[in-house]
Structures are given as structure tokens and as C-alpha cells.
Amino acid sequence: MSVRGETRLWIAQRASAAVLALCVLVHLATMIYAVRGGLTGAEILARTRGSGAWLAFYSVFVLAVTVHAPIGLRAVLAEWLGWRGRSRDAALLLFAMLLAWMGMRAVFGVFA
């Protein structure tokens, strides 16, 4: 990849990190609140079903994760496994697509 491309990855990583910082704070707080007295599917769905706000929130969350996780793994694969080059980047793109598909399926799973 060119240095321009690698720079863009860095920018995307930091931008998605900032978005995720907010999403994770909300998510952690929600988990701590929700887990009190036990967790049931009904409780989760009561919160998320038909809620445009939760749909928007979790969609943004999933999108940010789809950007952030693969770029994060990119450095790890190179530095700890010695995997560099196009095959690594192609594998990470596939991983991103997997996260996006499964993530949005989950989001709609609790919204619809």
C-alpha cells in the first residue's frame, strides 16, 4: 500500500476510535444498567424493538467497528505474525465485510 493509503488508514482508525469511545461508554453504561437483576431477551427487546434511536446508535456502532477492528488487526498481523502485503489486506477486507453483515443482521434482529 502507498504511504498515502496507509495514512488514510491511520486517519480512519483514529476517527473510528473517537466514535467508538462514545459508543462504548454508552454501551458499557447500558450493560451495567441492564444486567442488574438478571438479563432476559424480553428486557433487551423491550428496549430496542421499534426504537429508531437504538437502531441508529447500533448501526453507527457496527459501522465504526467494521472500520476500526480490521485496521487494528492489520498492524498485529504484520508485527506478530509477519503477514504483510496484499493477501493480508484482502483477508482483512473480508473480515470487515463479515463484521458488517453479521453486525447489521444483529442490529435488525433486535430492532425488527
Add this chain to the structure above:
Amino acid sequence: MSKWVALVHRVSGIALALFLPAHFWVLGQGLAMDAFLKWTEQPLVKFAEWGLVLLLAAHLGGGLRVLALEFLPWRDWQKSLAAAAAALALGWGLAFALAL
């Protein structure tokens, strides 16, 4: 200290990246969720959940530290960010443990 916080940040990131597909799969199960949630009431699973919260909080703490170091003008107090990140992570972990 910074090196260890950075390594925890990296390892927690790897663990979370591996966990997420499973997390998304479970949530996508829809109505079958209650059966799954019954399974999660086991103490070992509760412990794993707490572990995940700790990983997420550790990754967030380490990440905020990186953002502070990279985007704020350089100041001496930034060297203590490592300690702050660790404190933040443990704080969240404790809060979750108390809520369980």
C-alpha cells in the same frame, strides 16, 4: 508502564475482534435468545462476561491514552496517562462486577 498498557490495549483488541462475530451471531438469533440467555446464567459465563467488560474497558482506556498522546500538544503529564488508563479500566470492571 506505557509499554504494558499498550500491550494490554493490543491483546484486548485482538480478543474483542475475535469475540465480536460470536456476539453478533448470538444477537442475530432473535427469538432463540432467551434459551441462550438461560445458559449465560452459569457462574463461569458470568465470569467471562465480566472479563469481556474488563477487556472492553481496558481497550477504551488504552485507546483514550493513544488519542491523548497523538492529538494533544506534548506535556509532561501525558506520561501518567498509562496509569490513568489502567485505573479507568479497573473502575469499569469493578462497576460491572458490582452490578452482576
Add this chain to the structure above:
Amino acid sequence: MSATLRVRVWRGGAEGAFREYAVPRHESQTVLDVVTYVQRHLDPTLAYRYACRVGMCGSCAMAVNGQPRWTCRTHVDKVAKGDRIELAPLKNLPVIRDLVTDMREFFDKWARAKGQFRGEKKRSDDFARISPASERRKLVDAAIECIGCAVCYSACDVAAWNPDYLGPAALNRAWTLVNDERDAQQAARLRAVAGDAGCHSCHTHMSCTDRCPKALSPTAGIAGLKRAVAVAALKGGL
């Protein structure tokens, strides 16, 4: 305090072994005193480097009990584990022999990071006027004292993990030039320090800042490079 130090010293090249020597222990003894004693009195075949012996040149840098240090500025009492010290060549550099490393790659990367000044004024032009109090000059001054000893490079985990990584010293020097108003190759320099081999691979372990014998902070300079490169990329100038 024991009367004798047990000093393990790396002998050989990339392949080799530690050999132990018994060195008389004194008050206010530096590690350089110790290694010099070994070479002069116990084994003249030992290869090691030093020059100024007063903490100015950085030639004596090596790994003392696993940590990169200047041996002339390291008191034995501060680092000895009981009566034992272990000396090894600097990490992340090829070993020529014993405690001597091949520094070429370290300086090649300095050059690759465009760590050299290039001006564009002629001798008929007037002097450049730079206020020492200006923000950019203060940034340069905070990082300019590097003497190229390679302690930071040797301490860096990313330099160990990524053979192409330019490293903290080269990037730190590039940072001083990025902030030098007189320099004329700014665009090329930002391109040179960006990417997987450059500033973007710094994961802020801060080992460089921790170990620098001149108390410099390459982490700060590398963070500055990340910002400068990002701005250039967003403006289409990378």
C-alpha cells in the same frame, strides 16, 4: 558490597555465548570501568566501543542487564543484581563482534527519513531570522540534542517487530526538520516519514522516551509527525 563482580559478557556474533569474568569491585565504579578492566586485564580479544567516557558521545551504548544504557554513565551499584552484571550488544542491530553492533542500518534509516537539512538560500541572500521563542523553534530545540547513540532504537519494540521501521531517532530528527522554517524539502520529508515504515507504526510504548540518556521524547516528535502527515494528506499534499 562484595569484593568481586561476576560479569557475564556476550562473546561472538549473532551466534555466541555469554562468558563470565571476575572483576574487582570498587566504589563509584561505572560499567565502562568494568568492561575496560575485562579487556585490558582478562581478555584482550573482547571487542567493545567507547570514546569520550564522559557521557557526551554515546559510543559506549550497550545492553546492561537487558536495558540499553551508556556504560560510562551507569554506576555499577545502580544496576548490579547482587554481585552480577550482564553485558550484551545493543538490540535490534546486527552484531559485528561481542559488544559491537553494526550501526549502518540505524544511520541509513536516518537518511531515509530525510533527516538531513536542505536549505535554498544562496550566500547572497540575507540570513534567515528565526526567533528562539517561536513555537516551532521551541519544538525543534526540545528534540535537537540527539547524538545518535541508538539507545532508543535498541529499546523500541516496533523496531524489533518491523525490520523496515525507521525508528525513534530517525523520526525524531525528521521532526526537528519539519519544524525548521528554513528547510526546503518538507513535502518529501512528510512522505518519507509516513506509512507502515514510518510514524504510523509507532504504538506509543514510549520505551524510547523512557530510555533516552538525553531525556528527549521521540514519542512526542512522532506524534507531531502523525498530525503533520494527516494534515498534509487531508489537504491532498501527501
